[in-house]
Amino acid sequence: xxxxxxxxxxxxxxxxxxxxxxxxxxxxxxxxxxxxxxxxxxxxxxxxxxxxxxxxxxxxxxxxxxxxxxxxxxxxxxxxxxxxxxxxxxxxxxxxxxxxxxxxxxxxxxxxxxxxxxxxxxxxxxxxxxxxxxxxxxxxxxxxxxxxxxxxxxxxxxxxxxxxxxxxxxxxxxxxxxxxxxxxxxxxxxxxxxxxxxxxxxxxxxxxxxxxxxxxxxxxxxxxxxxxxxxxxxx
Numbered sequence: 001x002x003x004x005x006x007x008x009x010x011x012x013x014x015x016x017x018x019x020x021x022x023x024x025x026x027x028x029x030x031x032x033x034x035x036x037x038x039x040x041x042x043x044x045x046x047x048x049x050x051x052x053x054x055x056x057x058x059x060x061x062x063x064x065x066x067x068x069x070x071x072x073x074x075x076x077x078x079x080x081x082x083x084x085x086x087x088x089x090x091x092x093x094x095x096x097x098x099x100x101x102x103x104x105x106x107x108x109x110x111x112x113x114x115x116x117x118x119x120x121x122x123x124x125x126x127x128x129x130x131x132x133x134x135x136x137x138x139x140x141x142x143x144x145x146x147x148x149x150x151x152x153x154x155x156x157x158x159x160x161x162x163x164x165x166x167x168x169x170x171x172x173x174x175x176x177x178x179x180x181x182x183x184x185x186x187x188x189x190x191x192x193x194x195x196x197x198x199x200x201x202x203x204x205x206x207x208x209x210x211x212x213x214x215x216x217x218x219x220x221x222x223x224x225x226x227x228x229x230x231x232x233x234x235x
Contacts, residue, residue: 026056083218086110087225096233097134104137108202115177115203121145121196136175146199149173150186160223161216162186165207174203182207187223191234200226 015022022028086107093099100118108116119139120131131140150162165183174181181203189198200223204210 079218082110082112083222087222090225090229096230099229099233100134100137103200104135111202112204112209113202114205115174115181117173117201117203119146119149119173119199119201121198123196139173143196146188146197150188150199159216160188161219162188163210163212163214163216163219165211167203173201177203180205183210185210185219187219187226189223189227189230191227191231195234198230 022032089102089106089110090099093102103118104116107113116137117139118137119141121141121143122131123143131138150159163183163185167181167184183204183206185202187200187202189200191198202210
């Protein structure tokens, strides 16, 4: 009596001709290893199977790390492109009113900011009135306000960029949008000797958009560009 072969002849021929088809398929290899372990019995330790499991676990970790590195690189490239686009937009206006309008409109949209405020300290009443006429984007504050706002309960902060998810409760900067702001980036602006400082406050409804553990290199560059661009208008 003849018995039928365990593997069809055509399939067997294909496997013999190209064994890599089996070796490169993780699911098939796992099934073969499992079948081999069942044949050896529960009392036999299969070192090759253990080694394979460890290699698979290591490969999974490497693939996850690879994906994380690619995601981080893409995010960094995307952020760089946003800052570059915003920088180019701010180089266009030839008057301060147009500069403020671009800042509140095009730049805020590029950076995906829900509320943006340019804070300028002033000790002169006439200067404060002229700045206030530019609209709600420009906030005029007394000397020392920026240090107090950025420093919060910890006092004066000398950092150029401050990222945080806890804002002062008065909401005076963001006006009607104060209740929706969950994180903010504060860029300290230095306009040169004998001039009071400024600050760009960018508020977001996303609590993760600006977090203290994030890098600030791009925003530091943007702050430097803002300073130089505004010095043209401040004289």
